[in-house]
Amino acid sequence: MKDADRKFVKWSAGFPRTAADPALKALTMLADHGKLWFAVAAVLAAKKGPTRRAALRGVVAIAASSAITNAVAKPLLPRRRPATDLLPRHRRLAAPPDSSSFPSGHAASAAAFTTAVCMESPAVGAVIAPVAAAVAYSRVHTGVHWPTDVAVGAAIGVGVGLATRRWWPVRPATPALARPSEHVAEMTAGDGLALLVNSASGEPDHDPSAELTALWPAAKLLHPDPEGDLVAELHRELDAADGVHALAVAGGDGTVAAAASVAAVRELPLAVVPTGTLNHFARDLGVEDPQDTARAVADGSAVQVGLGAVRFDGRPVRWFINTASLGGYPDMVRLREKWEHRWGKWPAAAAALIRVLTEAEPITVRIDGRTRKIWLLFVGNSGYQPKGFAPAWRPCLHDGVLDVRYVRADVPLSRTRFAFAALSGALFNSRTYVQEERASLHLEVLSEPLALACDGEIMATGRSFDFAVHDAALHVYRPAEAPAAD
CATH class of the missing domain: 1.10.606.20 (Vanadium-containing Chloroperoxidase; domain 2)
Structure with a gap:
């Protein structure tokens, strides 16, 4: 040599x-x-x-x-x-x-x-x-x-x-698989389209309203009361409108989730315009910009996707398009999103995880009859990838499963063991981490009531939660060139 x-x-x-x-x-x-x-x-x-x-x-x-x-x-x-x-x-x-x-x-x-x-x-x-x-x-x-x-x-x-x-798994270049939908309304100018724009989403100095009304000049703009419940306000606005054949929404995942709830109940196809900060649902769907949405709406090209649902303490069912969570998970997501612009998603996720686990208090719950102490709980609408502590994307939008993940607090040195396993890439060999795919989940909180977070929005607190997934509950516009499932 x-x-x-x-x-x-x-x-x-x-x-x-x-x-x-x-x-x-x-x-x-x-x-x-x-x-x-x-x-x-x-x-x-x-x-x-x-x-x-x-x-x-x-x-x-x-x-x-x-x-x-x-x-x-x-x-x-x-x-x-x-x-x-x-x-x-x-x-x-x-x-x-x-x-x-x-x-x-x-x-x-x-x-x-x-x-x-x-x-x-x-x-x-x-x-x-x-x-x-x-x-x-x-x-x-x-x-x-x-x-x-x-x-x-x-x-x-x-x-x-x-x-x-x-x-740090590489996100696929192609969007998630989804079943092709039967024919939905084709609208070039937006006649028959009701449009909701959340101008507070995404970039603070950019209001997409003018751009979207130029795309769909005949669309009916919705003006819900910003102080009211968005789902109830959308139902009220649509009750007063005539000839609405589809609902379009421009905003972040929280706004999209509210519109999806309404569209699913009214059996209206949904057009998603990605104008939020992260746009997780739109990215999984394969919709990158308003032009993608407009092209799909003009062609009448749509797919069927599943919706997650949660009912807690006797309240009406709450739908979610991406995720629901309890315990420290909402705080972890909030910190990750706050820091990821400076550090990147995965370093920010690791730092947020350590911060939340350091400050969290154990939560006593009963999961399908089994009493456990946990630190946090994540429930995804469809199976997420990667299978570690920072799920980021879905390979399929119609698999009919809930992705349930939680960190146990009832094993010795659980936080230290979990953090070490997560950072070393050995989570699936750790007793502190549980990941399951299932059709439903019943959870009772035996300690103080917990706040539920759905698609990044904090809901009311509760003690009894029933999660389920509804396959093909929603028809969503997507460009025809995106991959479809058999």
């Missing part, structure tokens, strides 16, 4: 002097301490979506690969760097590093960042890959690493980048 390294360096040293020499020297210095990749990540993070997720995953991968190469591999496997006389003077660095040559931290960071970016955005990764390869080669070209240093460093980087999927 040493002979092969030396032969490669001598072969490289024989290259004629070109403009590439100062360029590679500048590139290798720019990549010191990951500065190049952090700058690229800042650019990618400026826009929501795959590029921002790519940037965050890339930064996490750099941190992990740097720790492995600099804190573990270099001290354990020290190696002298190539002799300066092997290369011409104009290619040498003015201040070469004096740490162990093996493995190359530059190559590890470049490979880790590129691998992570490729998993979230292959097109961006293809643009970055040649730069990463140039950074890796620059370490040999400037005489500070042997080729095998670079090769092993790159292998570490690729491995770390791929390993992030264990804790």
Whole structure:
């Protein structure tokens, strides 16, 4: 191996002097301490979506690969760097590093960042890959690493980048499967469409009303009382309207859930316009912008999706499109959403989980007749992925199951054990974590009444909760090119 390294360096040293020499020297210095990749990540993070997720995953991968190469591999496997006389003077660095040559931290960071970016955005990764390869080669070209240093460093980087999927699964590029609906109303100008716009959702300085009325000039705008119960107000407005064949809603998941409740009861197809902050339901549905919605409404293209339902303490049934939760879970989601814009979703989720578990009090409940102490409870409408502590998307919108997850408080050191299992990717081997898929759930709170949260909105408190899922309860417009289930 040493002979092969030396032969490669001598072969490289024989290259004629070109403009590439100062360029590679500048590139290798720019990549010191990951500065190049952090700058690229800042650019990618400026826009929501795959590029921002790519940037965050890339930064996490750099941190992990740097720790492995600099804190573990270099001290354990020290190696002298190539002799300066092997290369011409104009290619040498003015201040070469004096740490162990093996493995190359530059190559590890470049490979880790590129691998992570490729998993979230292959097109961006293809643009970055040649730069990463140039950074890796620059370490040999400037005489500070042997080729095998670079090769092993790159292998570490690729491995770390791929390993992030264990804790942070890659969201599929395609939307969730859903059954095609029978023909629903086709509306180009919006005649027969009732439109609800929550201007308080999403960006604070952007009111989508003008854009949506331009899309559907004939739509009937609904004006519910903002101080009243939105579901009751929508029913009142629709009772007074004539010729409504579909309901459209622009807002966040809480607003969409209220509109879905009304649409399901009245058997109206629902058009979802993603103008909220996170738009979980729209993303799972495959609706990315108002133009997607308008195209589906014009084509009469829709799918059938299931709705979750919960009845507690004798109150009327409450429908939810995404999730319901009890205990510390609403607080965890609130903190995660507050912090994820600065740290990224998965680091924010981990920090929020630790914060909530540190401050939470155990809750005594009876779940289908079994008495348990728990810290928090999550109930998803359809099965969620990943199966860890931060469910993020649904592969199917009509599977007819509730995704039930809770953290037990009745085992020794439950919080510590759960946090360690979650951070190490070993939740399913932990006694503290329970995840089940079922058609219904009955839960009684034996301690103080708990507040119920549905789709991010805090409801009243209660003691007796009955959860169920209603398959194909709602018809929702979706562009025809999105995948459909058989």
